Amino acid sequence: MRFEALTIKDIAKALGLSTSTVSRALRDSYEISPETKKLVLEYAEKNNYHPNPIALSLKERRSRSIGVIVCEIANSFFSQTINGIESIAYNNGYNVIISQSRESFDREIINLQYLTSRSIDGLIISVSTETRDFSFLKELHEKGMPIVFFDRIVDEIETHKVIVDNYKSAYDATVHLVKNGYQHIAAVSNAAYLSITKERLAGYRAALADNGMAVNEDLVKHCHHGGMILVEVEEAVNELLQAPEKPDAILTTSDKLTTGCFRILKSKGITVPAEMGLVGFSNSDLTELLDPPLTIIKQPAFEMGEIATNLLLQLIESKRPVKEFETRVLASELITRGSTVAKKTKTPA
Amino acid sequence: MRFEALTIKDIAKALGLSTSTVSRALRDSYEISPETKKLVLEYAEKNNYHPNPIALSLKERRSRSIGVIVCEIANSFFSQTINGIESIAYNNGYNVIISQSRESFDREIINLQYLTSRSIDGLIISVSTETRDFSFLKELHEKGMPIVFFDRIVDEIETHKVIVDNYKSAYDATVHLVKNGYQHIAAVSNAAYLSITKERLAGYRAALADNGMAVNEDLVKHCHHGGMILVEVEEAVNELLQAPEKPDAILTTSDKLTTGCFRILKSKGITVPAEMGLVGFSNSDLTELLDPPLTIIKQPAFEMGEIATNLLLQLIESKRPVKEFETRVLASELITRGSTVAKKTKTPA
DNA sequence: ATCGTTACCGGGAACGATTGCGTAAATAAA
């Protein structure tokens, strides 16, 4: 069952005017007399008229809605980003339609097809951990769909992108570990081909090298489901513990991996930070309350969502095809807490 | 700029048929010859035809999208619920359009107006903590908009609702505190008029009464922003600590309040569970890793989202006005952990 | 030869809105 909304036609009939006149009166056209305008406007106001957005969409060939694809909503980083996206979209009269890939490539494609068939005006996406084939996205982009990437971006596609300085973030976090006396620093990261993985591990490796420490590839682990499956993280940690050169600290490169590693270490009775230092990317506001409080790399997720949306709207509302694209690189924040105060130094209370 | 999609008209022109024939062929109508069907279908397939959903919406007077209003996406309970909503909506070919009220009544109304003007087919909502006036929702409902409430429901409006057994949940949690030797149990809750507040506090009070403990209203605090503002929680805790009868345990009635209280207690150096027991509603998966691990009441958020969506779709797709409404009451889960092992009993390792 | 059926297909009106164009009346200019 549906409730019938008032249409322009109803107003026209009620007032003995044509629909064109009503339409023009509502849009305050110069060719309508003030009296008629007043009449129409008052009637519309009184009867709570709202233009049918679907009819408008059909006419204007735009839906005023943007699609968002993330791997998971219930993840602090992504939900904070969506928060930012929603706030900007909202202020500009756009809807936000959300889909989850759940880290599955197939599902990402289906979502993509679905969203585009629902005629969204633009897309904001952080690709799934499985996504190695970008042909669908590329095709979409070439057809003219405005796309903005954030977090896990796609180098092959030229468009606006929003990320943090992944290299520097990981570099600084690794240096922080080194400064705190850790000698054998491992990394637990996502799939190797992901942009964030490449950049973050590059920072990690550079930091080690710059501090005269050898990079031991045995100490770099990849979780192909990005920590969605805890067992995967457990295996990674187990392998690290059995490595010839057992690490004394771990750098994790995403939210789920950080809390996942912490969870595993705790369950194994490995003390943090004494036996194992831990620093990782995380946007959860509860890491501070953990035991020990976690040293984290926090991304400006909300702001990233805002920027991505502004860039997308710019793309959507541009009259001519945009050729100049920018990659916004934001600074992350290294919040040092208990999980990395170890070895040599002890922070004074 | 837009990319032009293939329309039924294009197919008709290319194949020398009328649009009606093409339309019918695509919908496998009996009055189209097998040959023509094959021709059309193959052409459509080859050129990747997709019916324009906006045109369909206009014709069918439905948008195949549902609106969701929650106070905040970046909240574990709500993001998990949205997860459930999205999964069911997705499987039924519906979009999910999300808005946040940020616990503000005004913003909730604006979102409501916006969503309905965008012609959603139905609405799933958990009202904001400020919402006392339901006339807008009521009017919407009377106009025929399918609505399903979850979590913070509205008694005055007769429609489907999805909640947990708030009374029992709070009752059991309180009894748990009593059993663990706590004598003076306080409650930190949301605004008094919220459904969840009333039900949960009723359970709390009943549990105290049933165990021969007096209900001291000084020990019941209300946070009118639902814990969104930490200061508010801090004030509540301060008042509790200065109460004539100082409490030795706190029951918190929502996610933000639980972690908020914990944060405040920790910052004040009040040890949990020794000086103060703590149990609260929470859906965060990190509470287990806190120090001490938190005893929580966990709601089946994902499932709640699923059920709410199924009920809504049922409402939307019903041929005649639905008169029989149900309130699904789900069981919550009391997960006992360190934050409530106190006084008398000590759990053996 | 005429009629009724069946099988196929097209015309055109919706759905709700915008907008280019035409035009009547009123006013101004010649």
Place this chain on the structure above:
DNA sequence: TTTATTTACGCAATCGTTCCCGGTAACGAT
């Protein structure tokens, strides 16, 4: 008074789709 201009409005096309009406063949039955 005649002509030009302005004012104020309506007609109809358009967006992409569906679906109610037709309509026209071909064919068998009378």
